[in-house]
Amino acid sequence: MRAEAQHLCLWSNAIVPKPNDWREHATITGYSMAREHDDNYLPSASLLDFLSTEDPIVAVSMGSMHMENPSEFVQMLSAALADLGARAVVSGAWTRSLPAGPQALEANILAVEDLPHSWLLRQRAVRGFIHHGGAGHTATGARAGVPMLVLPFFIDQNFWAAQCRRLRLGPHPVRFSDITAPRLRVAVAELLSGEWDGACARIASRLAEEAGGTAIAADAIARQVQASEAAKPCSLVEGLTAQWRHRESGLLLSGLAAAALTSRRLTQWSDYDTHPVITWDRSEDFDKASGDGILSALVLIAFKVLELLLRVLAWGESTGVTANPIREAKIRQSSYDLDKFRNYTPVEHGGQCPMNEQQLVQNWKILVGVDC
Template sequence: MRIVIVTVGSRGDVAPYTGPALRLKEAGHEVVVSAQADFADMIGELGLGYRTMPGDTRALLESAEGREWSRNGTKLSSLKAQLDISKKLMDSVADGVLAAAEGADVLLLQRGALINGYLAGKALGIPTAALELFPGVPTAEFGLTGLGGKDLGRWGNWLLPRLALRVPTPIDGALKAFCARIGLPPMGIGRTRRMMFADQDYPVLHGFSRHVVPRPADWPRGTDVVGYWWPERPPGWTAPAELVDFIQAGPPPVFLGFGSMAPGEGERLSEVVTETVRRTGVRAVVQAGWSGLTATGDDVMCVESVPHDWLFPRMAAVVHHCGAGTTGAGVRAGVPVVPTPVLADQPFWANRLAKIGVSPGSVPFAELAAEPLAELVTKAVSDPAYRERAQSLAAKVRDEDGAAAVLRLVERIGG
């Protein structure tokens, strides 16, 4: 079978799918990943097929709307910026999904491509499934994860998503035009999502651990939590000798990085990180990410991209934005975490890590400063209870095989 994985977004929206993709390839399937051009090399190096998904997420995050979204996070004041960004993505996603679907036997859809991919599958007779990196189906057990997961109580958690799906959005026009293009009745976002949720057996797999977020009891039959999908390292990758030497030259360092968040804020972040390291007296590995983050000091090393599955287990603690993939890497490594959540699902993961006892708490990115960050880093590295709980959780998480669940699903729906 030709399996096409369609994903839109930053590295954290692409890398986790490389693990299931290679598992599918090893099982004899032809696997193609459709993603934006920034990730073509990463996908090609792994020997996977590649199709271009139009659009540039980095440029959108660097735009005025993107900066407003980062600044306001999950506040209602950022909703317009989110919708503006989504509207800009919609047309390019529509084109990319149709190109990706050509010749596909199964479409596996990340959140950014889910609505268009689901409708394209209906029109073209191609089985589809959702592969979610954070809880993507409403539940009474917690709030909407994409808006930070704020708990409104069981009744509020249940009601709000259903009300939201009845509200027209600026994106509906583009989606209705897409429906007309593929021969379907015109449908907006809300109607499409309601149709998905009404199908109790529509497959929605979540690539995180039940030990981090148990499967809610009120989810539909086809919706499950299957375990993390681990990114694959580039073939032949070896750790830079300079980095290895730095790590071995003293006590385990603390990792600090913000991934694809906060492009253009490198100067401010660099000052915060440098002062945090000075206040705590820790050694540090600082990752540039899209912000161009740097830091200075005798016990600081700055790096570009280093696989988290190699780096994190060698750290005393990790400080990051709490994107789904980075959260999973920290959990797998068995090290304490200090989150600095920015937007979308990141506050949800930050709260979850504190609840299960592997984090002393978080500093929202909009409030990021050296004093509160240094206080949390000190707690994370000085209290052994955080590491003990993190290592216990890691042992359970490593026993799960999320990629195997994707393979089983594909062979069931694509047969």
């Protein structure tokens, strides 16, 4: 965030408002959630039969979280539900480790491994949602307007649990490691009390009125692309876009030019400020009209940023120096551009080369007033 790189935060302002100290390069887009899997879902006859009841039903999912003893959790849940005259549909990968067979689970619990939460939460009998506090589960529950009991395991799950509590979308969270049969019974009773219905309905209404996060994110990316296309040219090499500003002379230089001058010790990287330009690689010919393509690009960007951040943090911890990841990435890219330029073969490119390195250096000396 301090590096002022574009940040697209795929959550809703209704859940986490934009902090006052975040600047304009951070955009809270709203949720971006596909409905294809939901719309195409065909529930089994046993699931439909289980849902056709007047008893309140609780949806339960712990996502991909690992449980030491899932059977023990299910037994505690079953006992809590029995005292309240309620039932539960449990889903997720963790259900694979539950005992198999028609008599393996209590009569008030149905296990379904693969189930769209958004579909289940829209069913009339479902009155509550118990989950681990993942960002996706929290978003789905809030959009459905169903009270949530969050049982966080670690990391950001505690954050989302706190937001649910702050917004009164359900009872006080309970760490999964702290669950006991009595605590679970009290928490489920509070979940089904009806106390949270009003707040949940209001949040769901606000989320329904929001524009889709995918469209807002795509618009933000498009504006960045337009900004890059309006960027200023390099002062030394025609046809290249400026990536750096030489602090003393004010000249705008491409990565190639800055790397060439630095390699010849005419300048140092500390002499440059990054020029605010976004480089957009179109070599893979993204389909701009494809929602799936946009989502894939956003996921890729998120993973690449996370990977870069982890590398920077690890380097900073070992050296005691805090790096600017955007600047470091631009230096590496500039050096790569120079290497490609030096290995340029005119014969392979129609016999023409835009400029040799000696010409670049000569132009630099002329512009800064150094004798050639």
